[in-house]
Amino acid sequence: MPSLGAIADDFTGATDLATALVARGHRTVVTVGPDSITGDGADSAAGEADAVVVALKSRTAPVDEAVHTSLEALRALRAAGCTRFYLKYCSTFDSTPRGNIGPVTDALLAELGERRAVVVPSFPATGRTVYRGRLFVHDDLLDESPMRHHPLTPMRDAHVGRLLTPQTGHPVRLVPLEVVRAGVPALRAALDAPDLADALVVVDATEDADLRTIAAATADHALVTGAAGLAVGLTGPHTAADEARARPASRPGDPAAVLSGSASAATRAQVAHGRTHLPHRKLDVAALRADQDAAVAGLVAFARACWADDPHRPPLIYAVGDLDDLEPAGTDAEPAASELVEQALAACAAQLVAAGARRLLVAGGETSGAVVTALGVRSLSIGAPIAPGVTWARAEGRSGDRTHTVDLALKSGNFGSTDIFTEAWSALA
Incomplete structure (x- = not known):
């Protein structure tokens, strides 16, 4: 039975996260929509997995639709036995001024009876890092990268807090890199501070070690949000990634x-x-x-x-x-x-x-x-x-x-x- 359930706002993001989870020893299945978990003809492989990622097509959907489908996915994951949840969005924080990252996070928190979640778009392996709350794409600030001209979600600001604030009913706060580098107890104490109890908390991270620290410090959080990078700190039950990987369906030379x-x-x-x-x-x-x-x-x-x-x-x-x-x-x-x-x-x-x-x-x-x-x-x-x-x-x-x-x-x-x-x-x- 899976314990970790993830909701991804597009299909490539779902496989991106699933890849990272498999590499950390989780047998992982990506299901297409919530019905593939609990609906008619539900995939039995989901019940045998350690982690299930629900792939949605909600990144650029109308806000109400994105919230509705994300809540359906959360309910299906809970019904499948998941007890911890991960909202996965793009490491370049692809969004519009109204959403959908903020509205979906707010809805998931309310459904879970929680008030706080970390916001971690960093994925150093692909050149995405956050420092002082600003998102970099390799050496460029987000708004100076090619994402500035994205045809669907042009990103005109690199400050994650400023991007997120208009989208959410929660205050948005920042935990800087020096607190992360102080270690797991220091970061956990910072996240437990009263002024962050009702907040979406952007957490700096520029290296994989920072992401492992964040994952350890949030191990008791019902919901985390971020890019696939955060999964580097989520160790699964299998010691070798090869044990968790599916065999190919094809052979060399197949069309x-x-x-x-x-x-x-x-x-x-x-x-x-x-x-x-x-x-x-x-x-x-x-x-x-x-x-x-x-x-x-x-x-x-x-x-x-x-x-x-x-x-x-x-x-x-x-x-x-x-x-x-x-x-x-x-x-x-x-x-x-x-x-x-x-x-x-x-x-x-x-x-x-x-x-x-x-x-x-x-x-x-x-x-x-x-x-x-x-x-x-x-x-x-x-x-x-x-x-x-x-x-x-x-x-x-x-x-x-x-x-x-x-x-x-x-x-x-x-x-x-x-x-x-x-x-x-x-x-x-």
């Missing part, structure tokens, strides 16, 4: 593909590298607007031809190669290009799996959510790691009356090395 919908700077560099090494095809947004079914059929035919030519070079189907490929938002009469891209790549994924694909690497949080939904995935069992925050997972899905098992890697737009589209496959060998 594979890369589907990239992200416009992030990191993914654009990965696309550029992939185009020099892999057969590739860029989505034609005009063709999608004119006849999406025909455009998708052409992409699937292209991928199948690539498999026949060389099964060891997966085709790359991508939406954005450079910023000139981005289009402005759509209108009521004409959907945004981003919506068309999500729909097209999700349809491609479903048709490619039906045609025999057993390995898919998907780039972009929104794209990953659309693909997982299209494949009817109910659970992801975490397998071999690829890069910090990126892993292969064994996905069990259903389309109509057909079931399928495939290896999926769901990559956040900002994560992964430049050569990930060509090198990720070696982790499955």
Whole structure:
């Protein structure tokens, strides 16, 4: 029975956290929505796990919807036996002025009868650190990083407290790095101080050791919030990570593909590298607007031809190669290009799996959510790691009356090395 339950605000974030938990010895299952835990046809693997991560698509959802689905997830996790909870959001604190990090945290605290939670977006392994309450992306402040120009959640301030204050009914406080470095007893005493009893507490962290200290000091907290980095301090019952990892569903040479919908700077560099090494095809947004079914059929035919030519070079189907490929938002009469891209790549994924694909690497949080939904995935069992925050997972899905098992890697737009589209496959060998 699981004891740790986590709620992730997107699909790549869910696998990001699950990867970190597996590395610390937790048998971990990612379920797609709360119904996969307790609803009809609930996945039995969740009941056998040490930790369950519920993947939601709530990061940019309307506030009321994000709160509602997060509370449903919390209730399902409690019903499954979980006694401690983790709200997982992006290490770049992706949010809008109204939410959804603050409103969801407030709702979870109220449901649990708690008043305080730490806020820990640091993830040093991916270059995200917090110092004096300011969030850095490698050497840049958040608002000076590429996140300033994110198309959905542009981050125009690096001060986590200032970002969070308009979103929450709780006071927002800071525990600085020197208190963390003073050790677990000192940090626990600071968090137990009366002026923090009703607060959301941003805690500085610039190294993994700081995160281990925070995890130890909050071991009795019913709810913690943060990026996946905080999981480095959550030791599971298994001494070796390999004991907790799922076996691959595929074999080398099985049909594979890369589907990239992200416009992030990191993914654009990965696309550029992939185009020099892999057969590739860029989505034609005009063709999608004119006849999406025909455009998708052409992409699937292209991928199948690539498999026949060389099964060891997966085709790359991508939406954005450079910023000139981005289009402005759509209108009521004409959907945004981003919506068309999500729909097209999700349809491609479903048709490619039906045609025999057993390995898919998907780039972009929104794209990953659309693909997982299209494949009817109910659970992801975490397998071999690829890069910090990126892993292969064994996905069990259903389309109509057909079931399928495939290896999926769901990559956040900002994560992964430049050569990930060509090198990720070696982790499955």
